[in-house]
Amino acid sequence: MSLADVEPVETLSRPALAVELTDRLRTLIMEGELKPGEKIPERLLTERFGVSRTPVREAVKVLAAEGLVMLVQNRGAVVSELTVAELEEVFPVLAALEGLVGELAALHATTQEIDDIRRLNNEMHRAFDRGDRPNYFEINQQIHAAMLAAARNPTLAQHHQIVARRASRARYQANLTPERWAEAMEEHDAIQRAFEARESKKLGALMKAHMEHKLRSLAPAIAAKSGGG
Amino acid sequence: MSLADVEPVETLSRPALAVELTDRLRTLIMEGELKPGEKIPERLLTERFGVSRTPVREAVKVLAAEGLVMLVQNRGAVVSELTVAELEEVFPVLAALEGLVGELAALHATTQEIDDIRRLNNEMHRAFDRGDRPNYFEINQQIHAAMLAAARNPTLAQHHQIVARRASRARYQANLTPERWAEAMEEHDAIQRAFEARESKKLGALMKAHMEHKLRSLAPAIAAKSGGG
DNA sequence: CAATTGGATTATGAATTCATTATTCGTGTC
Protein backbone atom coordinates (compact mmCIF):
# COMPACT_ATOMS: atom_id res chain seq x y z
CA MET A 1 0.00 0.00 0.00
CA SER A 2 1.50 3.31 -1.09
CA LEU A 3 1.04 6.68 0.53
CA ALA A 4 -0.94 7.80 -2.52
CA ASP A 5 -3.76 5.50 -1.47
CA VAL A 6 -4.06 7.00 1.99
CA GLU A 7 -7.08 9.21 2.66
CA PRO A 8 -6.16 12.82 3.44
CA VAL A 9 -6.17 13.33 7.18
CA GLU A 10 -8.52 16.07 8.32
CA THR A 11 -7.08 16.18 11.78
CA LEU A 12 -3.92 17.95 10.71
CA SER A 13 -5.65 21.17 9.74
CA ARG A 14 -7.88 22.34 12.55
CA PRO A 15 -11.38 23.40 11.47
CA ALA A 16 -12.02 27.00 10.55
CA LEU A 17 -12.65 29.28 13.51
CA ALA A 18 -16.08 30.20 12.19
CA VAL A 19 -17.14 26.55 12.19
CA GLU A 20 -15.69 25.94 15.62
CA LEU A 21 -17.41 29.06 16.92
CA THR A 22 -20.74 28.08 15.40
CA ASP A 23 -20.62 24.76 17.21
CA ARG A 24 -19.59 26.20 20.55
CA LEU A 25 -22.11 29.03 20.38
CA ARG A 26 -24.81 26.55 19.51
CA THR A 27 -23.83 24.48 22.53
CA LEU A 28 -23.97 27.54 24.78
CA ILE A 29 -27.50 28.23 23.60
CA MET A 30 -28.59 24.61 23.77
CA GLU A 31 -27.32 24.15 27.31
CA GLY A 32 -29.07 27.31 28.40
CA GLU A 33 -25.94 29.27 29.24
CA LEU A 34 -27.20 31.87 26.82
CA LYS A 35 -30.86 32.22 27.65
CA PRO A 36 -33.78 32.98 25.34
CA GLY A 37 -34.26 36.70 24.96
CA GLU A 38 -30.68 37.43 25.97
CA LYS A 39 -28.67 39.81 23.83
CA ILE A 40 -25.29 38.54 22.56
CA PRO A 41 -22.90 41.41 21.97
CA GLU A 42 -20.11 40.53 19.58
CA ARG A 43 -17.53 41.89 22.00
CA LEU A 44 -18.60 39.35 24.60
CA LEU A 45 -17.92 36.49 22.20
CA THR A 46 -14.62 37.84 20.92
CA GLU A 47 -13.38 38.08 24.52
CA ARG A 48 -14.76 34.71 25.54
CA PHE A 49 -13.17 32.86 22.65
CA GLY A 50 -10.19 35.08 22.03
CA VAL A 51 -10.87 35.68 18.35
CA SER A 52 -11.69 38.70 16.23
CA ARG A 53 -15.16 39.82 15.27
CA THR A 54 -14.96 38.45 11.72
CA PRO A 55 -15.46 34.75 12.49
CA VAL A 56 -17.89 35.64 15.26
CA ARG A 57 -20.12 37.48 12.86
CA GLU A 58 -20.05 34.61 10.38
CA ALA A 59 -21.01 32.14 13.09
CA VAL A 60 -23.89 34.31 14.26
CA LYS A 61 -25.20 34.57 10.71
CA VAL A 62 -25.32 30.78 10.45
CA LEU A 63 -27.09 30.42 13.79
CA ALA A 64 -29.62 32.97 12.60
CA ALA A 65 -30.24 30.87 9.50
CA GLU A 66 -30.84 27.92 11.82
CA GLY A 67 -33.32 29.94 13.84
CA LEU A 68 -31.45 29.83 17.14
CA VAL A 69 -30.84 33.57 17.21
CA MET A 70 -32.63 36.57 15.78
CA LEU A 71 -30.73 39.35 14.02
CA VAL A 72 -31.92 42.93 14.20
CA GLN A 73 -30.47 45.55 11.89
CA ASN A 74 -27.70 47.47 13.65
CA ARG A 75 -28.71 46.00 16.99
CA GLY A 76 -27.05 42.64 16.95
CA ALA A 77 -28.17 39.15 17.87
CA VAL A 78 -30.70 37.94 20.43
CA VAL A 79 -31.21 34.32 21.48
CA SER A 80 -34.55 33.22 20.05
CA GLU A 81 -37.48 33.06 22.43
CA LEU A 82 -39.10 29.78 23.36
CA THR A 83 -42.74 30.63 23.87
CA VAL A 84 -45.56 28.13 23.81
CA ALA A 85 -46.56 29.55 20.46
CA GLU A 86 -43.06 28.81 19.20
CA LEU A 87 -43.20 25.26 20.45
CA GLU A 88 -46.56 24.64 18.87
CA GLU A 89 -45.01 25.89 15.69
CA VAL A 90 -41.85 23.80 15.86
CA PHE A 91 -43.18 20.48 17.10
CA PRO A 92 -45.50 19.69 14.20
CA VAL A 93 -42.61 20.24 11.82
CA LEU A 94 -40.44 17.96 13.92
CA ALA A 95 -43.23 15.38 13.95
CA ALA A 96 -43.56 15.46 10.18
CA LEU A 97 -39.82 14.93 9.77
CA GLU A 98 -39.81 12.24 12.43
CA GLY A 99 -42.51 10.44 10.47
CA LEU A 100 -40.31 10.42 7.42
CA VAL A 101 -37.40 9.16 9.50
CA GLY A 102 -39.55 6.18 10.40
CA GLU A 103 -40.68 5.51 6.85
CA LEU A 104 -37.16 5.59 5.49
CA ALA A 105 -35.58 3.74 8.38
CA ALA A 106 -38.01 0.88 7.85
CA LEU A 107 -36.91 0.72 4.22
CA HIS A 108 -33.18 1.17 4.56
CA ALA A 109 -32.07 -0.11 7.96
CA THR A 110 -29.77 -3.13 8.05
CA THR A 111 -30.83 -6.04 10.23
CA GLN A 112 -27.85 -5.16 12.35
CA GLU A 113 -29.25 -1.67 12.94
CA ILE A 114 -32.69 -3.00 13.80
CA ASP A 115 -31.02 -5.33 16.27
CA ASP A 116 -29.02 -2.55 17.84
CA ILE A 117 -32.09 -0.41 18.26
CA ARG A 118 -33.98 -3.32 19.80
CA ARG A 119 -31.22 -3.59 22.35
CA LEU A 120 -31.45 0.12 23.08
CA ASN A 121 -35.19 -0.23 23.44
CA ASN A 122 -34.71 -3.00 26.00
CA GLU A 123 -32.20 -0.90 27.88
CA MET A 124 -34.66 1.96 27.91
CA HIS A 125 -37.25 -0.33 29.43
CA ARG A 126 -34.88 -1.15 32.26
CA ALA A 127 -34.27 2.57 32.83
CA PHE A 128 -38.03 3.07 32.93
CA ASP A 129 -38.46 0.26 35.46
CA ARG A 130 -35.81 1.81 37.66
CA GLY A 131 -37.43 5.23 37.26
CA ASP A 132 -34.08 6.50 36.01
CA ARG A 133 -35.02 9.58 34.00
CA PRO A 134 -31.57 10.85 32.95
CA ASN A 135 -30.71 7.42 31.60
CA TYR A 136 -34.09 7.17 29.90
CA PHE A 137 -33.59 10.49 28.14
CA GLU A 138 -30.07 9.53 27.15
CA ILE A 139 -31.12 6.23 25.57
CA ASN A 140 -34.13 7.87 23.99
CA GLN A 141 -31.78 10.28 22.24
CA GLN A 142 -29.60 7.39 21.10
CA ILE A 143 -32.57 5.61 19.59
CA HIS A 144 -33.61 8.72 17.70
CA ALA A 145 -30.06 9.18 16.45
CA ALA A 146 -29.84 5.55 15.35
CA MET A 147 -33.15 5.79 13.50
CA LEU A 148 -32.00 8.95 11.78
CA ALA A 149 -28.80 7.26 10.67
CA ALA A 150 -30.74 4.26 9.39
CA ALA A 151 -32.93 6.53 7.25
CA ARG A 152 -29.89 7.24 5.01
CA ASN A 153 -30.92 10.76 4.10
CA PRO A 154 -28.48 13.57 4.94
CA THR A 155 -30.93 16.30 3.96
CA LEU A 156 -33.54 14.87 6.29
CA ALA A 157 -30.91 14.55 8.99
CA GLN A 158 -29.87 18.15 8.57
CA HIS A 159 -33.34 19.64 8.82
CA HIS A 160 -34.33 17.25 11.58
CA GLN A 161 -31.34 18.34 13.59
CA ILE A 162 -32.02 22.02 13.14
CA VAL A 163 -35.66 21.70 14.17
CA ALA A 164 -34.88 19.26 16.97
CA ARG A 165 -32.34 21.64 18.44
CA ARG A 166 -34.91 24.39 18.70
CA ALA A 167 -37.39 22.02 20.31
CA SER A 168 -35.00 20.22 22.62
CA ARG A 169 -34.25 23.26 24.71
CA ALA A 170 -37.82 22.85 25.91
CA ARG A 171 -37.69 19.08 26.08
CA TYR A 172 -34.98 19.11 28.71
CA GLN A 173 -36.74 21.64 30.88
CA ALA A 174 -40.14 20.04 30.90
CA ASN A 175 -41.06 17.43 33.42
CA LEU A 176 -42.45 14.08 32.42
CA THR A 177 -45.51 12.88 34.31
CA PRO A 178 -45.63 9.18 35.24
CA GLU A 179 -48.73 8.73 33.08
CA ARG A 180 -47.14 10.27 30.02
CA TRP A 181 -43.99 8.31 30.62
CA ALA A 182 -45.81 4.98 30.67
CA GLU A 183 -47.70 6.00 27.55
CA ALA A 184 -44.46 6.92 25.81
CA MET A 185 -43.02 3.51 26.62
CA GLU A 186 -45.97 1.78 24.99
CA GLU A 187 -45.55 3.96 21.95
CA HIS A 188 -41.89 3.08 21.78
CA ASP A 189 -42.76 -0.61 21.83
CA ALA A 190 -45.28 -0.21 19.04
CA ILE A 191 -42.64 1.70 17.09
CA GLN A 192 -40.14 -1.07 17.59
CA ARG A 193 -42.62 -3.70 16.41
CA ALA A 194 -43.42 -1.79 13.22
CA PHE A 195 -39.72 -1.25 12.70
CA GLU A 196 -38.90 -4.94 12.94
CA ALA A 197 -41.75 -5.75 10.56
CA ARG A 198 -40.42 -3.01 8.25
CA GLU A 199 -43.89 -1.55 7.93
CA SER A 200 -42.75 1.77 6.50
CA LYS A 201 -45.96 3.80 6.45
CA LYS A 202 -47.08 2.49 9.81
CA LEU A 203 -43.76 3.23 11.44
CA GLY A 204 -43.83 6.73 9.99
CA ALA A 205 -47.31 7.35 11.33
CA LEU A 206 -46.41 6.01 14.77
CA MET A 207 -43.31 8.15 15.09
CA LYS A 208 -45.16 11.22 13.90
CA ALA A 209 -47.93 10.62 16.43
CA HIS A 210 -45.37 9.97 19.16
CA MET A 211 -43.88 13.41 18.62
CA GLU A 212 -47.29 15.05 18.51
CA HIS A 213 -48.17 13.48 21.84
CA LYS A 214 -44.93 14.76 23.26
CA LEU A 215 -45.95 18.29 22.40
CA ARG A 216 -49.34 17.82 23.99
CA SER A 217 -47.74 16.69 27.24
CA LEU A 218 -45.13 19.44 27.14
CA ALA A 219 -47.17 22.49 26.23
CA PRO A 220 -49.02 22.82 29.55
CA ALA A 221 -45.82 22.53 31.54
CA ILE A 222 -44.12 25.21 29.47
CA ALA A 223 -47.16 27.44 29.64
CA ALA A 224 -47.21 27.15 33.43
CA LYS A 225 -43.52 27.97 33.60
CA SER A 226 -43.91 31.08 31.43
CA GLY A 227 -46.98 32.23 33.31
CA GLY A 228 -45.56 31.49 36.72
CA GLY A 229 -42.27 33.36 36.30
CA MET B 1 -53.36 60.88 15.51
CA SER B 2 -49.94 61.80 16.83
CA LEU B 3 -46.57 60.84 15.40
CA ALA B 4 -46.01 58.56 18.38
CA ASP B 5 -48.66 56.22 17.04
CA VAL B 6 -47.00 55.79 13.68
CA GLU B 7 -45.24 52.51 12.99
CA PRO B 8 -41.51 52.84 12.38
CA VAL B 9 -40.76 52.92 8.69
CA GLU B 10 -38.34 50.23 7.56
CA THR B 11 -37.92 51.69 4.13
CA LEU B 12 -35.66 54.49 5.29
CA SER B 13 -32.71 52.26 6.15
CA ARG B 14 -31.82 50.00 3.28
CA PRO B 15 -31.25 46.35 4.22
CA ALA B 16 -27.81 45.21 5.21
CA LEU B 17 -25.53 44.37 2.30
CA ALA B 18 -25.12 40.80 3.53
CA VAL B 19 -28.88 40.22 3.39
CA GLU B 20 -29.20 41.83 0.00
CA LEU B 21 -26.29 39.76 -1.26
CA THR B 22 -27.73 36.54 0.11
CA ASP B 23 -30.96 37.14 -1.80
CA ARG B 24 -29.28 38.06 -5.05
CA LEU B 25 -26.81 35.20 -4.88
CA ARG B 26 -29.64 32.80 -4.18
CA THR B 27 -31.46 34.13 -7.22
CA LEU B 28 -28.38 33.66 -9.38
CA ILE B 29 -28.18 30.03 -8.29
CA MET B 30 -31.91 29.43 -8.61
CA GLU B 31 -32.09 30.83 -12.11
CA GLY B 32 -29.14 28.73 -13.17
CA GLU B 33 -26.77 31.60 -13.87
CA LEU B 34 -24.43 29.94 -11.40
CA LYS B 35 -24.51 26.29 -12.34
CA PRO B 36 -24.23 23.23 -10.10
CA GLY B 37 -20.60 22.27 -9.59
CA GLU B 38 -19.40 25.74 -10.51
CA LYS B 39 -16.85 27.36 -8.22
CA ILE B 40 -17.71 30.83 -6.89
CA PRO B 41 -14.56 32.79 -6.12
CA GLU B 42 -15.15 35.63 -3.69
CA ARG B 43 -13.35 38.05 -5.97
CA LEU B 44 -15.93 37.43 -8.69
CA LEU B 45 -18.75 38.40 -6.36
CA THR B 46 -17.05 41.46 -4.93
CA GLU B 47 -16.51 42.73 -8.47
CA ARG B 48 -19.99 41.87 -9.65
CA PHE B 49 -21.73 43.61 -6.76
CA GLY B 50 -19.15 46.24 -5.97
CA VAL B 51 -18.78 45.38 -2.30
CA SER B 52 -15.97 44.12 -0.12
CA ARG B 53 -15.34 40.50 0.77
CA THR B 54 -16.80 40.78 4.27
CA PRO B 55 -20.51 40.81 3.38
CA VAL B 56 -19.87 38.36 0.56
CA ARG B 57 -18.41 35.84 2.96
CA GLU B 58 -21.33 36.23 5.35
CA ALA B 59 -23.80 35.68 2.54
CA VAL B 60 -22.01 32.57 1.33
CA LYS B 61 -22.04 31.14 4.85
CA VAL B 62 -25.81 31.51 4.99
CA LEU B 63 -26.29 29.89 1.59
CA ALA B 64 -24.12 27.02 2.76
CA ALA B 65 -26.38 26.59 5.79
CA GLU B 66 -29.30 26.43 3.37
CA GLY B 67 -27.54 23.79 1.33
CA LEU B 68 -27.33 25.73 -1.92
CA VAL B 69 -23.53 25.87 -1.87
CA MET B 70 -20.83 23.67 -0.41
CA LEU B 71 -17.90 25.11 1.49
CA VAL B 72 -14.52 23.45 1.42
CA GLN B 73 -11.78 24.47 3.83
CA ASN B 74 -9.46 27.00 2.20
CA ARG B 75 -10.96 26.27 -1.18
CA GLY B 76 -14.05 28.38 -1.21
CA ALA B 77 -17.62 27.78 -2.27
CA VAL B 78 -19.08 25.51 -4.93
CA VAL B 79 -22.69 25.50 -6.12
CA SER B 80 -24.26 22.30 -4.83
CA GLU B 81 -24.69 19.48 -7.29
CA LEU B 82 -28.09 18.30 -8.38
CA THR B 83 -27.65 14.61 -8.98
CA VAL B 84 -30.47 12.10 -9.06
CA ALA B 85 -29.27 10.86 -5.69
CA GLU B 86 -29.63 14.39 -4.37
CA LEU B 87 -33.13 14.70 -5.70
CA GLU B 88 -34.17 11.39 -4.25
CA GLU B 89 -32.85 12.72 -0.98
CA VAL B 90 -34.55 16.10 -1.13
CA PHE B 91 -37.97 15.21 -2.50
CA PRO B 92 -39.11 12.91 0.31
CA VAL B 93 -38.30 15.67 2.79
CA LEU B 94 -40.24 18.14 0.70
CA ALA B 95 -43.13 15.66 0.52
CA ALA B 96 -43.20 15.23 4.29
CA LEU B 97 -43.31 18.99 4.78
CA GLU B 98 -45.89 19.37 2.06
CA GLY B 99 -48.03 16.85 3.88
CA LEU B 100 -47.90 18.97 7.00
CA VAL B 101 -48.77 22.05 4.98
CA GLY B 102 -51.94 20.27 3.93
CA GLU B 103 -52.84 19.15 7.43
CA LEU B 104 -52.39 22.60 8.90
CA ALA B 105 -53.97 24.45 6.00
CA ALA B 106 -57.10 22.33 6.39
CA LEU B 107 -57.24 23.36 10.03
CA HIS B 108 -56.37 27.03 9.81
CA ALA B 109 -57.40 28.36 6.40
CA THR B 110 -60.13 30.98 6.29
CA THR B 111 -63.09 30.31 4.01
CA GLN B 112 -61.80 33.24 2.01
CA GLU B 113 -58.48 31.47 1.47
CA ILE B 114 -60.17 28.23 0.48
CA ASP B 115 -62.22 30.20 -2.00
CA ASP B 116 -59.18 31.91 -3.44
CA ILE B 117 -57.40 28.62 -3.89
CA ARG B 118 -60.45 27.12 -5.55
CA ARG B 119 -60.35 29.96 -8.05
CA LEU B 120 -56.65 29.32 -8.66
CA ASN B 121 -57.40 25.65 -9.14
CA ASN B 122 -60.03 26.52 -11.76
CA GLU B 123 -57.59 28.80 -13.51
CA MET B 124 -55.04 26.06 -13.52
CA HIS B 125 -57.56 23.76 -15.18
CA ARG B 126 -58.02 26.28 -17.97
CA ALA B 127 -54.24 26.47 -18.42
CA PHE B 128 -54.18 22.68 -18.63
CA ASP B 129 -56.93 22.64 -21.24
CA ARG B 130 -55.03 25.17 -23.32
CA GLY B 131 -51.83 23.16 -22.89
CA ASP B 132 -50.22 26.31 -21.49
CA ARG B 133 -47.34 24.97 -19.43
CA PRO B 134 -45.72 28.21 -18.25
CA ASN B 135 -49.07 29.43 -16.98
CA TYR B 136 -49.75 26.06 -15.37
CA PHE B 137 -46.44 26.15 -13.51
CA GLU B 138 -47.04 29.73 -12.45
CA ILE B 139 -50.47 29.01 -10.99
CA ASN B 140 -49.23 25.81 -9.45
CA GLN B 141 -46.63 27.83 -7.58
CA GLN B 142 -49.29 30.29 -6.44
CA ILE B 143 -51.43 27.50 -5.06
CA HIS B 144 -48.52 26.09 -3.11
CA ALA B 145 -47.70 29.52 -1.75
CA ALA B 146 -51.31 30.12 -0.74
CA MET B 147 -51.51 26.77 1.02
CA LEU B 148 -48.29 27.51 2.86
CA ALA B 149 -49.64 30.85 4.01
CA ALA B 150 -52.88 29.22 5.15
CA ALA B 151 -50.93 26.74 7.28
CA ARG B 152 -49.94 29.61 9.61
CA ASN B 153 -46.59 28.17 10.59
CA PRO B 154 -43.49 30.28 9.90
CA THR B 155 -41.09 27.50 10.89
CA LEU B 156 -42.74 25.15 8.43
CA ALA B 157 -42.68 27.88 5.80
CA GLN B 158 -38.99 28.47 6.34
CA HIS B 159 -37.90 24.86 6.03
CA HIS B 160 -40.32 24.23 3.20
CA GLN B 161 -38.82 27.14 1.30
CA ILE B 162 -35.26 26.01 1.83
CA VAL B 163 -35.97 22.47 0.69
CA ALA B 164 -38.22 23.59 -2.16
CA ARG B 165 -35.53 25.87 -3.50
CA ARG B 166 -33.08 23.00 -3.73
CA ALA B 167 -35.66 20.86 -5.50
CA SER B 168 -37.09 23.52 -7.79
CA ARG B 169 -33.94 23.93 -9.80
CA ALA B 170 -34.72 20.45 -11.10
CA ARG B 171 -38.43 21.02 -11.39
CA TYR B 172 -38.02 23.76 -13.96
CA GLN B 173 -35.65 21.74 -16.09
CA ALA B 174 -37.65 18.59 -16.24
CA ASN B 175 -40.29 18.05 -18.83
CA LEU B 176 -43.79 17.01 -17.96
CA THR B 177 -45.28 14.17 -19.96
CA PRO B 178 -48.93 14.50 -20.98
CA GLU B 179 -49.79 11.44 -18.92
CA ARG B 180 -48.18 12.74 -15.77
CA TRP B 181 -49.75 16.14 -16.34
CA ALA B 182 -53.25 14.69 -16.53
CA GLU B 183 -52.55 12.63 -13.46
CA ALA B 184 -51.31 15.68 -11.59
CA MET B 185 -54.50 17.55 -12.44
CA GLU B 186 -56.60 14.78 -10.96
CA GLU B 187 -54.48 14.86 -7.84
CA HIS B 188 -54.97 18.59 -7.60
CA ASP B 189 -58.71 18.16 -7.76
CA ALA B 190 -58.66 15.54 -5.03
CA ILE B 191 -56.53 17.89 -2.97
CA GLN B 192 -58.99 20.72 -3.46
CA ARG B 193 -61.92 18.50 -2.43
CA ALA B 194 -60.21 17.42 0.79
CA PHE B 195 -59.26 21.02 1.43
CA GLU B 196 -62.81 22.26 1.12
CA ALA B 197 -64.03 19.44 3.38
CA ARG B 198 -61.24 20.42 5.79
CA GLU B 199 -60.17 16.78 6.06
CA SER B 200 -56.80 17.51 7.61
CA LYS B 201 -55.13 14.08 7.63
CA LYS B 202 -56.47 13.19 4.21
CA LEU B 203 -55.30 16.46 2.70
CA GLY B 204 -51.90 15.95 4.23
CA ALA B 205 -51.63 12.45 2.81
CA LEU B 206 -52.75 13.59 -0.64
CA MET B 207 -50.27 16.43 -0.81
CA LYS B 208 -47.46 14.22 0.40
CA ALA B 209 -48.30 11.60 -2.21
CA HIS B 210 -48.57 14.29 -4.88
CA MET B 211 -45.01 15.37 -4.20
CA GLU B 212 -43.77 11.80 -4.14
CA HIS B 213 -45.33 11.16 -7.54
CA LYS B 214 -43.66 14.27 -8.85
CA LEU B 215 -40.29 12.83 -7.92
CA ARG B 216 -41.10 9.56 -9.61
CA SER B 217 -41.93 11.36 -12.85
CA LEU B 218 -38.91 13.63 -12.61
CA ALA B 219 -36.16 11.22 -11.68
CA PRO B 220 -35.94 9.40 -15.04
CA ALA B 221 -35.81 12.68 -16.96
CA ILE B 222 -33.00 13.99 -14.77
CA ALA B 223 -31.14 10.71 -14.95
CA ALA B 224 -31.33 10.77 -18.75
CA LYS B 225 -30.02 14.33 -18.82
CA SER B 226 -27.09 13.52 -16.54
CA GLY B 227 -26.26 10.36 -18.44
CA GLY B 228 -26.65 11.95 -21.86
CA GLY B 229 -24.47 15.00 -21.26
C1' DC C 1 -39.63 68.01 38.30
C1' DA C 2 -40.77 65.68 33.85
C1' DA C 3 -39.64 65.63 29.19
C1' DT C 4 -36.95 66.58 25.31
C1' DT C 5 -32.72 67.42 22.98
C1' DG C 6 -27.89 67.26 21.88
C1' DG C 7 -23.51 65.33 22.46
C1' DA C 8 -20.56 61.41 24.07
C1' DT C 9 -20.10 56.63 24.06
C1' DT C 10 -20.65 52.12 22.41
C1' DA C 11 -22.12 48.73 19.17
C1' DT C 12 -22.63 47.05 14.64
C1' DG C 13 -21.72 47.28 9.27
C1' DA C 14 -18.26 47.27 5.90
C1' DA C 15 -13.60 47.86 3.99
C1' DT C 16 -8.90 47.07 4.27
C1' DT C 17 -4.77 44.76 5.65
C1' DC C 18 -2.14 40.80 7.12
C1' DA C 19 -1.38 35.63 7.37
C1' DT C 20 -1.85 31.15 5.77
C1' DT C 21 -3.09 27.65 2.66
C1' DA C 22 -3.84 26.01 -2.45
C1' DT C 23 -2.72 26.21 -6.94
C1' DT C 24 0.09 27.01 -10.87
C1' DC C 25 4.04 26.88 -13.50
C1' DG C 26 8.78 26.18 -14.40
C1' DT C 27 12.94 23.54 -13.58
C1' DG C 28 15.61 19.58 -12.84
C1' DT C 29 16.21 14.71 -12.65
C1' DC C 30 15.65 9.93 -13.80
Added chain:
DNA sequence: GACACGAATAATGAATTCATAATCCAATTG
Protein backbone atom coordinates in the same frame (compact mmCIF):
# COMPACT_ATOMS: atom_id res chain seq x y z
C1' DG D 1 9.35 12.53 -21.97
C1' DA D 2 7.18 11.79 -17.43
C1' DC D 3 7.47 12.66 -12.83
C1' DA D 4 8.91 15.07 -8.65
C1' DC D 5 10.29 19.10 -6.41
C1' DG D 6 10.05 24.06 -5.42
C1' DA D 7 9.31 28.86 -6.11
C1' DA D 8 5.75 32.26 -7.55
C1' DT D 9 1.07 33.43 -7.65
C1' DA D 10 -3.59 33.63 -6.20
C1' DA D 11 -7.02 32.26 -3.28
C1' DT D 12 -9.17 31.99 1.33
C1' DG D 13 -9.01 32.78 6.75
C1' DA D 14 -8.66 36.12 10.23
C1' DA D 15 -7.51 40.59 12.31
C1' DT D 16 -7.60 45.35 12.12
C1' DT D 17 -9.31 49.74 10.83
C1' DC D 18 -12.82 52.94 9.35
C1' DA D 19 -17.85 54.42 8.96
C1' DT D 20 -22.33 54.66 10.60
C1' DA D 21 -26.19 53.77 13.44
C1' DA D 22 -28.02 53.09 18.22
C1' DT D 23 -27.78 53.86 23.06
C1' DC D 24 -26.79 56.44 27.19
C1' DC D 25 -26.52 60.50 29.94
C1' DA D 26 -26.47 65.06 31.19
C1' DA D 27 -28.08 69.62 30.41
C1' DT D 28 -31.76 72.54 29.30
C1' DT D 29 -36.42 74.01 29.06
C1' DG D 30 -41.27 74.17 29.91
